[in-house]
Amino acid sequence: MQSGYSNLLRLACLLPLLLLGCSDSPSGSADLKTSGEGVLRYVPADSPYVFAVLESAPEEVREKLSPHVKTLVRSYADMVRAIVVHRPEDAEESGFDDDTRRRIAAVIDELGGMITAEGMPEAGIGPESDAVIYGVGLLPVMRVTLTDTELFEAAVTRLEERAGAKMSMASVEGHEYRYAGNDEARVIVAVLDSQLVITGAPTELPESLLKSLLGLTLPEENIAQSGTLASVAEKYGLSTYGAGFIDIEQVAATFIDEQTGVNAELLNLMDYDSSSLSDACKAEIRSLAGIAPRIVSGYTEITPEHFKSTSVFELRSDIAAAVQSLTASVPGLGTEQGGLIALGMSLNMLAAREFYSARLDAIEADPYECELLGELQASVTRGRALLEQPIPPTVYAFRGVLAVIDDIKGMDLRKQQPPTDINMRLLVATDNPEALVATGAMFSPEIAAMDLKPDSKPVKLAVPAVASMIEAAWVAMSGDAIAFSFGNGSETRLESMLGAASKQPPPFMSMNMDAGRYYSLIGDVTTSTNSDELPEVAKANAEIMTLLGQVFDRISVDVEFTENGVEIPSTMELKD
Numbered sequence: 001m002q003s004g005y006s007n008l009l010r011l012a013c014l015l016p017l018l019l020l021g022c023s024d025s026p027s028g029s030a031d032l033k034t035s036g037e038g039v040l041r042y043v044p045a046d047s048p049y050v051f052a053v054l055e056s057a058p059e060e061v062r063e064k065l066s067p068h069v070k071t072l073v074r075s076y077a078d079m080v081r082a083i084v085v086h087r088p089e090d091a092e093e094s095g096f097d098d099d100t101r102r103r104i105a106a107v108i109d110e111l112g113g114m115i116t117a118e119g120m121p122e123a124g125i126g127p128e129s130d131a132v133i134y135g136v137g138l139l140p141v142m143r144v145t146l147t148d149t150e151l152f153e154a155a156v157t158r159l160e161e162r163a164g165a166k167m168s169m170a171s172v173e174g175h176e177y178r179y180a181g182n183d184e185a186r187v188i189v190a191v192l193d194s195q196l197v198i199t200g201a202p203t204e205l206p207e208s209l210l211k212s213l214l215g216l217t218l219p220e221e222n223i224a225q226s227g228t229l230a231s232v233a234e235k236y237g238l239s240t241y242g243a244g245f246i247d248i249e250q251v252a253a254t255f256i257d258e259q260t261g262v263n264a265e266l267l268n269l270m271d272y273d274s275s276s277l278s279d280a281c282k283a284e285i286r287s288l289a290g291i292a293p294r295i296v297s298g299y300t301e302i303t304p305e306h307f308k309s310t311s312v313f314e315l316r317s318d319i320a321a322a323v324q325s326l327t328a329s330v331p332g333l334g335t336e337q338g339g340l341i342a343l344g345m346s347l348n349m350l351a352a353r354e355f356y357s358a359r360l361d362a363i364e365a366d367p368y369e370c371e372l373l374g375e376l377q378a379s380v381t382r383g384r385a386l387l388e389q390p391i392p393p394t395v396y397a398f399r400g401v402l403a404v405i406d407d408i409k410g411m412d413l414r415k416q417q418p419p420t421d422i423n424m425r426l427l428v429a430t431d432n433p434e435a436l437v438a439t440g441a442m443f444s445p446e447i448a449a450m451d452l453k454p455d456s457k458p459v460k461l462a463v464p465a466v467a468s469m470i471e472a473a474w475v476a477m478s479g480d481a482i483a484f485s486f487g488n489g490s491e492t493r494l495e496s497m498l499g500a501a502s503k504q505p506p507p508f509m510s511m512n513m514d515a516g517r518y519y520s521l522i523g524d525v526t527t528s529t530n531s532d533e534l535p536e537v538a539k540a541n542a543e544i545m546t547l548l549g550q551v552f553d554r555i556s557v558d559v560e561f562t563e564n565g566v567e568i569p570s571t572m573e574l575k576d
Contacts, residue, residue, distance in 0.1 A: 032230035032240065039132040039143045039195065044219035045226035048251050050134040051244025051297070052229065056127045060304045064574065068551055075543040077112035081105050082536030099164075106162040114155060124152030125196070133244075134223075136213050137263035138254055141199040143215070149191050156189070172210055184269060190214055201262070202269045209262050236312055236564075238298035245296045252289035256282045281370035288373075291316050292565070300569075307572040315565030322358065323561040325351040327506040330400035330429040331481055334503025334510040334558055337404045341513040344402030346429070346506045349395055357387060394436055399429035399480070400506075404497075406490070408521075423487030425497055433482045454479045456498045458491035508566075509559040515552035516575070519545040551575065 032040070032052065043050055056062060081104070114123045124146045131144040146152050156178070160166045167178035167189065177190035183203055190197045192214060199213055211217040223229050233243045254263050256274055267274070277285075294314045301308040315323065328348045360383045368377040409421040430436055433454065441448035450459050454477050461473040461484065474491035475484050478498040485494050503510070523545035553573040560567045 032224065032233050032243065038224075039130055039145060040224040040229070041218065041222050042141075042143060042215040043132060043134045043223040043229075044136060045221040045223050045228065046250070047134045047136070047223060048138065048254070049244070049246040050132065050223060050229060051242065052130070052132040052134075052240075053242050054130045054132075055240040057241065057302050058304070061302060061574075062127070064304055065551065068547055071547050072544065073112050075540040075547070077108050079537050079540035079544075081108045082534050082540065103162070103164045107159060110159050110162045121147065122151060123155035124148040124150070136199075137259075137261060138251070138266055139199060139201055139213060139262050141197065141213060141215075144196040146191065146194050146196055149194055152191060152196060172207055172214070173216060175214070175216060177214070188214070192216065202265045205262070205265055209265065213262060232296055233298065236296055236298070236310060237300045238296075238310070239300060239302070241299040241302050242309075243298035245294055247294055249286070249289045249293045252285060256286055278370065281372055284368055284370045284373055291319060304574065306574060309570055309572075311568045312564055313566040313568075317563075320561075320563055320565045322355055323566075324505070324563070326355060327508050327561055328399040328429065329480075329502040329504075329506050330402055331427060331478075331498055331502060332404075332500035333400060333402050333429075334507045335500060336512060336556075337402075339404050339406035339514065340408060340517055341511070342402065342404040343509075343511045344400060344427075345509045346400030346502075347398070347508070349398050353387065353396075356383065360384060360387075392439075394430070394432065394439060397431040397435065399431065401429070402427045402497075406493075407487070421487060423485075423490050425483060425485045425490060425493060427481050427483040427497055429481045431480065433477050433480065436482055437477065450475070452477050452482075456495045458485070458494045503558075505560070505562075507558040507560045510557070512554060512556035515555045515572075516549040519549035519552075523549075 032054070038054070040052065040054075043052075057065075114120065120126060125144060126147045128147050129145045131142065133140065133142045135141070167180050169176055170179060171177065175190065175192055177188050177192075177197075179186045179188045181187055181203060185200060186203050188197070188199050188201060195215075197214055201210065201213055205213070208217070212219070229243060229245070232238065232245050233240075254267075255272065256277065258274060259267055274282075292313055292315055294312075296312040296314065297310070299307065299309045314320075326348055328346045330344060330346045332342075333344045333346055360380050363377065363380050368374070403424065403426050405422070405424045407421075407423040428436070437447065437452050446462055450462075452459055452475065456476050456478045458474040458476045461475045472488045472490065473484065473486050474494060475482065476491075476494040476498060477483075481498055483494050483497050485491050523542040551574065553575045555570070555572050557568065557570040560569070
């Protein structure tokens, strides 16, 4: 079921693009450098995390996808209602009485009506709006510009009426805000300077810090003035459709260094005291954070044909340089394969061994002294023992694999019926395919009798263990790979598969799939009789999977090792 929720989040993240953004601003990093009167003027230059949506998707894209938003939101609302409210027979487990269940369901329904292309403008949020989520210290703040504050206030009033209770009111310097919470922490909702501000804070936060959190006191330098977000966007080609980062070093420093301001209040609420850490722990945790100092994410291109985005796990320069040697060329890896789904990876086994050994050398040369990292230090001994294990030469000749499922027929997951026919291919890249065949021949005389040659010509795989399960199986070999195919007529694609070029530089992992068919299969899984989810959740998941299949044509994702670290570009092609 995890895939259902991740796919829900994938499409849910498109909502800001459909419903928010300054539609008149050009794509690119220009707006990320403008302090002006926009939402970035409230974001401190030292914010540890930020994600800004300053431009809506092009109008033709919004028109294309907006009809699907209602279905998405309705299904999402059904799922949340089922999870939070449960069924009447689960009342004791959930702790909700009938009246509470009714009010929660009413609020969810009201929100579901608001979060649509039609409902958002009626709540004072439209295509002219932009949005940003950021940290004042570690405390989260979301700001959304409102097109009509009166409409938003009316929407909140409706929500309170459906909930049967109003949020509490308070004020700071004459500015009123709503809040809900307890003696320790509260969620704050305010409308300030025609912007919706939602944040969470310790209940006893001093007024001076609350003013900073709400943006009544502006930061001495904002993130637009510092150029941090703009430089990240420029480096990775991110657009104003969505760009952001998490500064891992800064987050780690919050728990290492003595804090002031909102972080001090937050850590006090958590009963956390950094002085309990030894100097060795502080230095070594800081060093670990420096290995992967920042995570970057955002959209690079949005058109009526596709959405392109990327995520980057930045690595320390020496680590980034080292991991680039870990990949290897695998025929077809990283290129369009067609069919239902293609999934593959590459790995230079000898380079991986050297990389691992070098990491162990580094830890041995400068052992961890922090008691919290004792297990990491102890892993060195286990790692050395692992490297001393004898490994056959064929393992070091390994370069990667690529599996392609071209077609599946006759499978009915609801009836637990396996496929009546499957057409697929499997390629194993190796520097010495003959040795791999020779190893197989040691265990099967049928393999030895095939007299397989590195000419990429398919040979019938007449191995009893395979023949008993699959009607048609073939194998072919080239100078750097061996490939198998299963299914009638599948052998016709083996020669081209072995001769295909690999994307350069080779990705570490690559996946591309027929989204419509894939999500249909996932939808069948969620509604199968073996599903352990609530029926309402399974039904909503299936509807979401169906919707994803209607929106997306093909989806591709690569994992690449670059001079920046681990980059994960993805493309989501839209159906016509």
